[in-house]
Amino acid sequence: MLRTHTCGELTTGNLGETVTLCGWVQKSRDLGGTTFIDVRDRYGLTQLVFNTDSDATLREQSRDLGREFVIKVTGKVVERTNKNAKMATGDIEIIVSAIEVLNSAKIPPFLIEDDTDGGEELRAKYRYLDLRRNPIRNNLVMRHKLAQEVRRYLDSLDFIEVETPVLIKSTPEGARDFVVPSRMNPGEFYALPQSPQTFKQLLMVSGFDRYFQIVKCFRDEDLRADRQPEFTQIDCEMSFITQEDILNTFEGMARHLFKNVKGIELGDFPRMQYADAMRLYGSDKPDIRFGMEFVELNDVVKGKDFSVFDNAELVVGINATGAAEYTRKQLDELTEWLKRPQIGATGLIYMRHNADGTLKSSVDKFYNEDELKKWSAAFNTQPGDLVLVLAGLTDKVRKQLNELRLEMGTRLGLRDKKAYAPLWVLDFPLLEWDEETERFHAMHHPFTSPKPEDIPLLETDPKNVRANAYDMVVNGIEVGGGSIRIHDRALQSLMFKHLGFSPEEAQKQFGFLMDAFEFGAPPHGGIALGFDRLCSIFAELDSIRDVIAFPKNNSGRDVMIDSPSTIADTQLNELKIKTTV
Known part of the structure; x- marks a missing residue:
């Protein structure tokens, strides 16, 4: 092996040892009298030190090292004076006695760091560089x-x-x-x-x-x-x-x-039965990290001369607990979000259960407070809750309300990625x-x-x-x-x-x-x-x-190797395939 240790394993237990590391130059900091270089492999980072006690030629070599140069270094493990608790090797550093450039590197098209400046397409084109980043x-x-x-x-x-x-x-x-x-x-x-x-x-x-x-x-x-x-x-x-x-x-x-x-x-x-999943969540893969189960309102709201409800196959809604503070502007924005072609809802009806206990809806013209109390009872609302209602064909409206439920779950912070609900x-x-x-x-x-x-x-x-x-x-x-x-x-x-x-x-x-x-x-x-x-x-x-190490993009292309691609006529002829333009 060219190396004695990886760049992520040295600790104070190795103090005084002479070690050899191989890896990529993460960054270099020239402070005049001293140069610090972070060398990286897939196991971690180690700080290298070139100071006034180092050989002059060695110090000049260190100044010529660019980002992503592949290097081999030998040196003595010493304790750091300014320790870095965020690094596994943050208690030590290497006083370098020998360095060899195994391969130089062009300046990478984006920063090889956790928070990179590279966009998705650029990183896909240079996926082999993106794979050097810690998150990937x-x-x-x-x-x-x-x-x-x-x-x-x-x-x-x-x-x-x-x-x-x-x-x-x-x-x-x-x-x-x-x-x-x-x-x-x-x-x-x-x-x-x-x-x-x-x-x-x-x-x-x-x-x-x-x-x-x-x-x-x-x-x-x-x-x-x-x-x-x-x-x-x-x-x-x-x-x-x-x-x-x-x-x-x-x-x-x-x-x-x-x-x-x-x-x-x-x-x-x-x-959960499939039929219950569709009835309560409008989805055969419900997210049960949070509630907001569907409540069907046909028996509560029909027959009040409100044609949107009277002509609907299904009237159904959710209780967004604690969302009554939503402003009219926020509700209008949510309505426009629902009307997008991807969802296709024709509108949104809502009822607020205000902090003072009063009930207020977007259809007060058709439903008085006594009738809204029936809505409240159906959803078991409390002061501060917001009821959101959709109406239409059963299958279609359930899918639309599923999208709305998930969106409200996200907006209200109820879909914690660190919580798991199987x-x-x-x-x-x-x-x-x-x-x-x-x-x-x-x-x-x-x-x-x-x-x-x-x-x-x-x-x-x-x-x-x-x-x-x-x-x-x-x-x-x-x-x-x-x-x-x-x-x-x-x-x-x-x-x-x-x-x-x-x-x-x-x-x-x-x-x-x-x-x-x-x-x-x-x-x-x-x-x-x-x-x-x-x-x-x-x-x-x-x-x-x-x-995935080497994924395709949304068009099914691998932009790194430019695939799919045309093939030679000789190959097509061997396969007895004719192409037309």
């Missing part, structure tokens, strides 16, 4: 620890890690596939896996009753803060189990990870209707088992069939989801029928799986947890980009 590096160290603890926990329960193929078959369900042309089979294509779903089910048929994989998956879909075209998931499957076994196993894993990586003991892990959401609908294709699609995927008691409804009332499906949610983020799977051919064929597949289409796309079911498939189920999302929660970030 610490996120990746945490990601590594999280992966290690996942493996440790699952290994302790006899799960085995099995790699599944990356070049697979394209299927019509789910998001768009990334496809890969086959040179040896012109006109035919592989797909990159959106998940290893069918392979892990085949592993259950094979007798590998507890499987997991920390695996790359790919989806060609529009991007946002919590999505990337390639992402990592903790993929798991178990045989001879019930839904309860899976919930207990992976609740246990969540507790293990929070305890061993964050030092946090998770509290209760409540369970839950399970259970019993999702098996199918959802798609207006564009005019057919049902699987809400999760076509291998999800319906609740046994709901199977007869497939023929008569498919929209009300519940799935044996469950999602793990933390702080309003869907961390993972799974289901008990179909494990016999007859039920799987019935499912494909209700998804609009002909028997021939089902056999062509999934015949390999249905054939396997005829050779003794055990009851099985599983879950996939979004590893990037989990890492972002642990890092207390809104975006997953800074927990």
Whole structure:
């Protein structure tokens, strides 16, 4: 090794030792008689000293060192007179006796510091420099620890890690596939896996009753803060189990990870029906760090000649506790926020419960104080509370009120990133209707088992069939989801029928799986947890980009390596692909 120690490990226990360090120049301070240089590696910083007792040539060398030069230094560990409690090595410094420049460096395009001056696009272009900064590096160290603890926990329960193929078959369900042309089979294509779903089910048929994989998956879909075209998931499957076994196993894993990586003991892990989540929060992934549950007002407000309420399918609101001090200007701004195309509300109605106990609403023309008291009773308001109400079509208005609830939670400081509120959401609908294709699609995927008691409804009332499906949610983020799977051919064929597949289409796309079911498939189920999302929660970030070493931007591009890019005509010709402009 070129070095005897790292830049983050020396303490007063090393006083008097002669050591060799290697790293990057963080900053240099020339005070005339003395030059101080901070040298950095991924373990920390150490202060180097060149003073009047140093060799003159050595002192001149130190003055020529620029930011991000890679250096090797040898020197004696001494105690600092002005100690720095913010540094792990802040009690010592190195009196340098020899220095070697291993590589010089251009001036970096942004400061390699915790609070950098680099914008997002600039840092993405020079991601290898951004990775030198403590916040990004610490996120990746945490990601590594999280992966290690996942493996440790699952290994302790006899799960085995099995790699599944990356070049697979394209299927019509789910998001768009990334496809890969086959040179040896012109006109035919592989797909990159959106998940290893069918392979892990085949592993259950094979007798590998507890499987997991920390695996790359790919989806060609529009991007946002919590999505990337390639992402990592903790993929798991178990045989001879019930839904309860899976919930207990992976609740246990969540507790293990929070305890061993964050030092946090998770509290209760409540369970909520999908129907209740939509009714009370307007979301299948509710943030339960705070209250503001929905209150439906149809029975309270209709029939008072207020057409907005009378013509609405649903009138529903929330109680923003303690927000009655909101000014008219703030409420107008909130109304405009709701009217943005992303949310699409037509307006906002409010009622204040004033500090003196009086009630005042934006619709006093239609509702007197006695009627507003019914509103107050419905929301259980206290002096200082603000009621916010929306009206419209049920599904649409619930989504709008969910956005408003989250926004008010943020504005009122109720969404503390250091607080963790997990839950399970259970019993999702098996199918959802798609207006564009005019057919049902699987809400999760076509291998999800319906609740046994709901199977007869497939023929008569498919929209009300519940799935044996469950999602793990933390702080309003869907961390993972799974289901008990179909494990016999007859039920799987019935499912494909209700998804609009002909028997021939089902056999062509999934015949390999249905054939396997005829050779003794055990009851099985599983879950996939979004590893990037989990890492972002642990890092207390809104975006997953800074927990991924080399992420894509919102356009799906890697601006560092300029990808995707065109390829040579010779490659296209080999693949028998013709392009048009």
